[in-house]
Amino acid sequence: MKIKLVTILVAAALLPMHAGAKDSSHDTHVDTHASAHHATVSDSVIAEQRAKLAENTAGKGFGPQAPRDIDAVAGKNLRTFNPAPPAAEMNLCNIHFHKNAEHKGGEFTKYAGNGDGHGFQSGYKYSGTxxxxxLKPVGHEICPSKHGALSAGDTIEVHYVHSTAKVNPGPTLGSCLNDAIKNPQLRVETQVYVLVNDQSALDFADLALYARKQNLNQAMNVPTNTGTPVQYAGSTTGPGYNEVGSPLQVTWSVRPKVAKVNIETVGQWCEGNVFDEDHAHGVRNLVTNPALLSTISQ
Structure with missing residues (x-):
């Protein structure tokens, strides 16, 4: 019982980064405040959230946080941990995506706005044309939720989550843990996509394809032509951490260039997948406090 309880507690700490479409802790948090009209909050609301994050983490020893501007390399957080192994040496355990990029930089620097203050309609968009x-509308809803559906031209940030634990791909980040290892190393291979009404664009089913390779679960088609990934030490994300620090250590690998994906294939993926994903998730405020950021090695 004690072993299982610890695993459950760790899994609960992971969930605010992302939770499954059917059982989402951070979505539950959002739903209690979300406006049916998705009203945009003022700058003062975001500033207050940043101030509370600083207050709630000051002097407590939290490690570096995520997401961040990948073009800004400075950071003053003194907590260190060993980088996770390459993804090829880890198990893929979860795939999910956020509407708009949680990270800023590269080809996704256009601010979507403050959003509703709880992670929706905020983040960063593809800055190209x-x-x-x-951009032609597809004429039906793609991955609909109470926070809205996806449209051609939208940006999504996909997280391919990997674990050193012996696990299989599944719903929520609880799939990245097991009772045998309480503190597996975690890595998120990150790719930002822009949704287009174009049948010749990438197929999301291919991008989310995984298979067993050398006795490990591997994402088979993560793009390799979208720039050298920016790797840094961070944490779990998601709007549940807008005002509190994440206690989890995550190695991030964020590709700076955007790839185009056929929006229809994203909709088809949302209709059924092993991860129980059926909608886009909200974003955490960009972390800008130097005390909560690691230094990016160049």
Whole structure:
């Protein structure tokens, strides 16, 4: 019982980064405050959240946090941990995505706005341009939720989560843990995509394909042509951490260039997948406090 309880507590700490579509702790938090009209909060609300994050973490020993501006390398957080192994030496345990990029930098620097103050309609968008054909509405809802559906032209940030534990891909980040290892190393391979109405664009089912390779569960088609990934030490994310620190240590690997994906294939994936994902998740405020950021090695 004690072993299982510890595992459950660790899993609960992971969940605010992302929780499954059917049982989402941070979605529950959001739902109690979300406006049916998705009203945009003022700058003062975001400033207050940042102030509370600083207050709630000051002097408590929290490690570096995520997400961040990947083009800004400075950081003053003194907590260190060993980087997770390469993804090829770990088990893929979860795939999920957020509407708009949680990270800023590279080709996703256009601020989506403050959003509702709880992670929706905020984050960063693709800063490039798309053709009228790519932006043409598809005529039906894609991955709908109470926070809205996806549309052509939208940006998503996909997290391919990996664990050193002996686990299989599944719903929620609880799938990245097991009773045998209480503190597995975690790595998130990150790719930002822009959704386009174009059948010749990438197929999301291919991008989310995984298979057993050398006795490990591997994501088979994470893009390799979207720039050298920026690797840094961070934490779990999600809007549940807008005002409190995340206690989990995560090695992040964020690709700076955006890839185009056929929006219809994202919708098809949302209709059924092993991860129980059926909608986009909210984003955590960009972490800007130097005391909560690691230094990015160049």
């Amino acid at each position: 798309l053709s009228a054909a790519e």
